[in-house]
Amino acid sequence: SQQGEEDPQALSIQEGENATMNCSYKTSINNLQWYRQNSGRGLVHLILIRSNEREKHSGRLRVTLDTSKKSSSLLITASRAADTASYFCATIFTGAGSYQLTFGKGTKLSVIP
Amino acid sequence: KAGVTQTPRYLIKTRGQQVTLSCSPISGHRSVSWYQQTPGQGLQFLFEYFSETQRNKGNFPGRFSGRQFSNSRSEMNVSTLELGDSALYLCASSTDRGLYPNTGELFFGEGSRLTVL
Numbered sequence: 001s002q003q004g005e006e007d008p009q010a011l012s013i014q015e016g017e018n019a020t021m022n023c024s025y026k027t028s029i030n031n032l033q034w035y036r037q038n039s040g041r042g043l044v045h046l047i048l049i050r051s052n053e054r055e056k057h058s059g060r061l062r063v064t065l066d067t068s069k070k071s072s073s074l075l076i077t078a079s080r081a082a083d084t085a086s087y088f089c090a091t092i093f094t095g096a097g098s099y100q101l102t103f104g105k106g107t108k109l110s111v112i113p
Numbered sequence: 114k115a116g117v118t119q120t121p122r123y124l125i126k127t128r129g130q131q132v133t134l135s136c137s138p139i140s141g142h143r144s145v146s147w148y149q150q151t152p153g154q155g156l157q158f159l160f161e162y163f164s165e166t167q168r169n170k171g172n173f174p175g176r177f178s179g180r181q182f183s184n185s186r187s188e189m190n191v192s193t194l195e196l197g198d199s200a201l202y203l204c205a206s207s208t209d210r211g212l213y214p215n216t217g218e219l220f221f222g223e224g225s226r227l228t229v230l
Contacts, residue, residue, distance in 0.1 A: 105155040
């Protein structure tokens with residue numbers, strides 16, 4: 001079953017606006033990662049935040065992690081048409097014997113020029 | 114440095130046939146994972162190999178199998194294809210040095226899109 005659940009499923013914004021996507025998960029994690037996928041292509045790693053971190057920045061990306069609420073958010077500032085893609089959060093269980101990355105179903109972001 | 118290479122990129126098979134997909138990881142990466150992506154189920158973990166050993170396996174039937182060679186290249190095989198096997202199959206490699214557990218980022222290939230008719 002999916003560990004992470006992204007919200008919203010789809011998001012449409014104008015170029016220049018900020019985009020916020022949320023991810024909730026169910027169990028304790030080691031870290032949480034965000035990936036981007038352009039239509040039908042492979043996934044590209046964006047950012048990794050560890051369970052003992054609360055916020056992380058990378059360029060126009062800002063990720064927060066709230067382990068008490070089991071949730072994370074990805075903020076893309078000053079969006080561009082090239083940011084149009086699907087965004088996935090992925091988590092790794094800290095339970096014994098299982099450490100594969102488990103993905104949510106993604107948020108489809110459309111940035112309108 | 115070359116990225117993860119998957120072949121073939123597209124293929125069409127009929128029910129009952131088998132298929133083999135290939136993945137060449139980034140040079141120096143010894144961990145290779147496979148994922149299936151479908152519109153209905155999303156991204157699902159198939160299996161992971163490290164140094165020619167299957168280290169972890171997802172919840173897929175035995176028709177799905179894989180292997181890894183000494184040069185870290187990996188193949189996955191699906192036998193007795195079903196319509197529901199139509200999907201994008203993604204391979205990813207990582208810089209895992211063998212320390213358990215692997216928690217680092219994955220580098221994905223462009224995928225092999227399988228259509229089963």
